[in-house]
Amino acid sequence: MKQPKFQRRAEDRPREICAAALEVFAEKGFASAKLDEIAKRAGVSKGTLYLYFADKEQLFRAVIRDAVVPNVERLRAALIQAGLPFGDLVRLFFSNFVEVTARVPIGAVAKMVISESGNFPELAKVWHDEVVSKAIGTMTALIEMAQAKGEVRAGDARLHTFSLLGPMLMGILYRQTLEPIGGEPLDLGELAKQHVETVLDGLLIGQPA
Amino acid sequence: MKQPKFQRRAEDRPREICAAALEVFAEKGFASAKLDEIAKRAGVSKGTLYLYFADKEQLFRAVIRDAVVPNVERLRAALIQAGLPFGDLVRLFFSNFVEVTARVPIGAVAKMVISESGNFPELAKVWHDEVVSKAIGTMTALIEMAQAKGEVRAGDARLHTFSLLGPMLMGILYRQTLEPIGGEPLDLGELAKQHVETVLDGLLIGQPA
Amino acid sequence: MKQPKFQRRAEDRPREICAAALEVFAEKGFASAKLDEIAKRAGVSKGTLYLYFADKEQLFRAVIRDAVVPNVERLRAALIQAGLPFGDLVRLFFSNFVEVTARVPIGAVAKMVISESGNFPELAKVWHDEVVSKAIGTMTALIEMAQAKGEVRAGDARLHTFSLLGPMLMGILYRQTLEPIGGEPLDLGELAKQHVETVLDGLLIGQPA
Amino acid sequence: MKQPKFQRRAEDRPREICAAALEVFAEKGFASAKLDEIAKRAGVSKGTLYLYFADKEQLFRAVIRDAVVPNVERLRAALIQAGLPFGDLVRLFFSNFVEVTARVPIGAVAKMVISESGNFPELAKVWHDEVVSKAIGTMTALIEMAQAKGEVRAGDARLHTFSLLGPMLMGILYRQTLEPIGGEPLDLGELAKQHVETVLDGLLIGQPA
DNA sequence: GATGAATGAGCATTCATTCAT
DNA sequence: CATGAATGAATGCTCATTCAT
Numbered sequence: 001m002k003q004p005k006f007q008r009r010a011e012d013r014p015r016e017i018c019a020a021a022l023e024v025f026a027e028k029g030f031a032s033a034k035l036d037e038i039a040k041r042a043g044v045s046k047g048t049l050y051l052y053f054a055d056k057e058q059l060f061r062a063v064i065r066d067a068v069v070p071n072v073e074r075l076r077a078a079l080i081q082a083g084l085p086f087g088d089l090v091r092l093f094f095s096n097f098v099e100v101t102a103r104v105p106i107g108a109v110a111k112m113v114i115s116e117s118g119n120f121p122e123l124a125k126v127w128h129d130e131v132v133s134k135a136i137g138t139m140t141a142l143i144e145m146a147q148a149k150g151e152v153r154a155g156d157a158r159l160h161t162f163s164l165l166g167p168m169l170m171g172i173l174y175r176q177t178l179e180p181i182g183g184e185p186l187d188l189g190e191l192a193k194q195h196v197e198t199v200l201d202g203l204l205i206g207q208p209a
Numbered sequence: 210m211k212q213p214k215f216q217r218r219a220e221d222r223p224r225e226i227c228a229a230a231l232e233v234f235a236e237k238g239f240a241s242a243k244l245d246e247i248a249k250r251a252g253v254s255k256g257t258l259y260l261y262f263a264d265k266e267q268l269f270r271a272v273i274r275d276a277v278v279p280n281v282e283r284l285r286a287a288l289i290q291a292g293l294p295f296g297d298l299v300r301l302f303f304s305n306f307v308e309v310t311a312r313v314p315i316g317a318v319a320k321m322v323i324s325e326s327g328n329f330p331e332l333a334k335v336w337h338d339e340v341v342s343k344a345i346g347t348m349t350a351l352i353e354m355a356q357a358k359g360e361v362r363a364g365d366a367r368l369h370t371f372s373l374l375g376p377m378l379m380g381i382l383y384r385q386t387l388e389p390i391g392g393e394p395l396d397l398g399e400l401a402k403q404h405v406e407t408v409l410d411g412l413l414i415g416q417p418a
Numbered sequence: 419m420k421q422p423k424f425q426r427r428a429e430d431r432p433r434e435i436c437a438a439a440l441e442v443f444a445e446k447g448f449a450s451a452k453l454d455e456i457a458k459r460a461g462v463s464k465g466t467l468y469l470y471f472a473d474k475e476q477l478f479r480a481v482i483r484d485a486v487v488p489n490v491e492r493l494r495a496a497l498i499q500a501g502l503p504f505g506d507l508v509r510l511f512f513s514n515f516v517e518v519t520a521r522v523p524i525g526a527v528a529k530m531v532i533s534e535s536g537n538f539p540e541l542a543k544v545w546h547d548e549v550v551s552k553a554i555g556t557m558t559a560l561i562e563m564a565q566a567k568g569e570v571r572a573g574d575a576r577l578h579t580f581s582l583l584g585p586m587l588m589g590i591l592y593r594q595t596l597e598p599i600g601g602e603p604l605d606l607g608e609l610a611k612q613h614v615e616t617v618l619d620g621l622l623i624g625q626p627a
Numbered sequence: 628m629k630q631p632k633f634q635r636r637a638e639d640r641p642r643e644i645c646a647a648a649l650e651v652f653a654e655k656g657f658a659s660a661k662l663d664e665i666a667k668r669a670g671v672s673k674g675t676l677y678l679y680f681a682d683k684e685q686l687f688r689a690v691i692r693d694a695v696v697p698n699v700e701r702l703r704a705a706l707i708q709a710g711l712p713f714g715d716l717v718r719l720f721f722s723n724f725v726e727v728t729a730r731v732p733i734g735a736v737a738k739m740v741i742s743e744s745g746n747f748p749e750l751a752k753v754w755h756d757e758v759v760s761k762a763i764g765t766m767t768a769l770i771e772m773a774q775a776k777g778e779v780r781a782g783d784a785r786l787h788t789f790s791l792l793g794p795m796l797m798g799i800l801y802r803q804t805l806e807p808i809g810g811e812p813l814d815l816g817e818l819a820k821q822h823v824e825t826v827l828d829g830l831l832i833g834q835p836a
Numbered sequence: 837g838a839t840g841a842a843t844g845a846g847c848a849t850t851c852a853t854t855c856a857t
Numbered sequence: 858c859a860t861g862a863a864t865g866a867a868t869g870c871t872c873a874t875t876c877a878t
Binding site (some may be wrong): 026027028029031032111113114115116117118119121124125128132133153155156158159160162163165166167168169170171173174176177178180181182183184186190191194195198199201 | 379
């Protein structure tokens with residue numbers, strides 16, 4: 001029954017540590033996250049962290065990178081399916097988005113990046129270049145194409161992108177920060193479904209566009 | 210005979226300290242904000258902070274309260290002007306919102322609350338109860354009234370509120386976190402103007418709702 | 419009888435801390451010296467050290483500088499008293515040297531510099547430039563002048579300087595390292611007196627040079 | 628069938644480790660020397676060190692012992708060649724000394740002992756008993772014999788020993804600590820040659836001894 | 837024997853908080 | 858009221874030592 005003092009599992013360690021670190025960073029923020037706690041949750045000693053990551057900041061970076069970047073390309077690729085009318089394209093994007101959101105703690109990561117953008121501008125830059133810029137850019141391009149085809153109303157395509165994506169970001173952050181402290185629960189899937197149709201068709205009734 | 214040239218009146222001290230603290234908290238986040246720096250920016254000594262605030266956390270709370278709560282009621286009152294059709298109501302809300310945003314660093318405060326929601330749940334609760342809940346509640350009520358009058362399409366009124374407000378939150382956070390590190394500039398006023406009309410009328414053209 | 423928790427004595431603090439640090443560094447060497455112990459001996463808290471010195475290394479530098487450099491110029495000046503024949507010049511130097519040695523822990527400092535020359539080359543450089551180079555240079559110049567006047571035998575003046583000073587360095591280091599652990603006591607004054615006459619006149623008797 | 632090309636024989640390991648350790652200890656001092664680096668330079672793993680030495684301190688002791696003690700007896704024996712006049716005896720000693728110095732890093736070891744005498748008094752004791760005491764004792768005895776024969780001037784024989792050996796110690800330490808950081812190069816052989824004749828005959832000219 | 841991943845006590849450094857002035 | 862020197866608990870990081878393989 002005695003637990004061996006040492007446990008050797010070199011291959012999984014980085015992943016386990018990243019997972020634990022993601023939890024703690026998301027809960028506490030970068031500065032308030034204690035390496036002691038990350039180590040404890042990862043089931044290793046504090047010293048072990050330093051076998052795999054040079055310091056706290058590098059661990060933070062690794063967490064951001066591992067949790068998000070791999071998913072970005074997948075989302076993007078799903079949209080480069082030409083031939084779909086704009087409405088269906090958007091509906092596809094949102095269903096993918098909800099699915100990814102349920103699987104990876106994208107809300108926690110977004111929260112971390114927002115929190116630490118002042119202290120780690122380079123990190124915010126990575127997030128911007130790898131995630132936000134691509135997401136906004138892709139959607140903006142799709143909108144512009146649809147405008148060219150006469151499918152979408154005039155206006156700045158990038159601002160239209162904010163109209164499309166903003167509510168989802170708001171939803172994610174709401175779930176991350178306010179639901180835990182007693183805010184009325186929010187169903188992201190429902191939000192996505194209703195918002196898509198709303199923004200596509202408009203809130204008002206019976207008025208010519 | 211003693212008459213120091215620039216004697217600050219004691220009554221202004223708390224305000225000055227709060228203003229300095231808001232700056233530093235917004236730049237660094239709660240944990241990374243140093244009382245040394247807040248004191249320096251406020252032009253007082255570190256010890257003086259403790260004459261007005263029990264500890265760092267109380268100072269943080271005061272900052273949040275002072276910076277936002279007074280503005281919430283004002284915004285709310287502006288909307289309880291019955292008689293306006295829903296579209297005009299929303300347009301009024303957005304113009305007010307943009308104006309407030311330009312005056313108070315609401316983006317910084319939002320960022321702080323998001324950041325520290327894990328460490329200070331009570332604080333997130335204050336923010337939720339005093340700000341978010343009221344904002345969402347007010348808008349939701351307005352929508353429900355408009356739905357009853359047949360002005361607004363069916364659907365969960367609270368989710369419609371996310372459709373309306375989400376892009377503005379996204380815009381605020383974008384300016385707060387990504388513009389400073391090289392993100393393409395965003396004009397919040399333009400965003401507000403275009404988004405209102407879009408979400409009211411719908412993105413798509415010539416399709417029956 | 420209760421000691422006040424805080425003691426304010428800003429003007430003396432740096433000196434007191436340096437004195438305590440000199441003791442500890444001399445006993446333990448740089449790496450093994452604990453800031454805890456330095457603080458305790460200085461009668462302050464660990465944090466106080468950082469009010470006056472940026473870090474351990476800067477404290478080390480300050481110790482070296484304060485303990486030695488001021489004394490170097492004094493020694494040097496004492497020798498620029500022209501008119502004395504070489505023998506008297508050397509005797510003057512040695513009596514001054516012994517006096518300084520008794521007052522400042524030059525042995526401890528020498529030991530520290532020798533010890534840490536590998537880890538802090540810049541420090542060894544300061545020691546070299548400010549102390550050793552000047553000492554050797556001054557003595558070498560005096561010897562060359564005496565050689566020109568026919569007072570001193572031929573030969574490399576710098577090597578003659580080693581013949582003159584080496585035994586005193588050996589004596590200092592002996593007292594620093596071996597006396598404390600049971601080595602037979604050594605009287606530096608006696609060493610100086612006998613060595614001067616010996617090196618001036620020669621060890622051997624009745625042999626023509 | 629297995630016959631690894633470069634299998635090191637186990638018997639050589641301790642020697643190889645000691646050699647690597649001597650290098651690192653000499654460069655960094657005891658406390659700053661990392662077992663990681665010693666292991667790397669010895670071409671073994673960190674764990675292997677513990678197969679041969681109980682801990683860092685024992686390794687340090689072994690290094691000191693192996694590097695110096697064997698050479699002491701050799702030097703000593705070379706001097707117990709009776710029949711030589713004192714001057715020749717001293718010349719023999721110095722030539723031997725220079726030769727040993729060139730072969731073993733006696734300067735590094737001396738530096739280490741000086742550095743760590745405070746932390747390892749027992750080690751300084753070994754060094755004292757095995758090296759310094761014997762060296763000083765032997766030379767002092769030779770001087771006393773020469774004094775009895777009327778070859779050497781009166782005076783404390785032990786202090787005369789400092790006059791003889793001090794410059795060589797100074798030279799060794801100079802090369803160890805100051806040459807590497809830009810001090811003017813020093814030729815130990817030249818120093819030995821000139822110093823012997825100087826101290827034997829005296830610096831001054833034309834004065835009756 | 838040999839390895840190197842894992843450990844955890846130890847230490848330099850930071851900073852919110854206190855209090856003598 | 859105001860100050861800022863002083864405090865000391867907290868924490869990131871190091872590295873000698875251990876042990877499963």
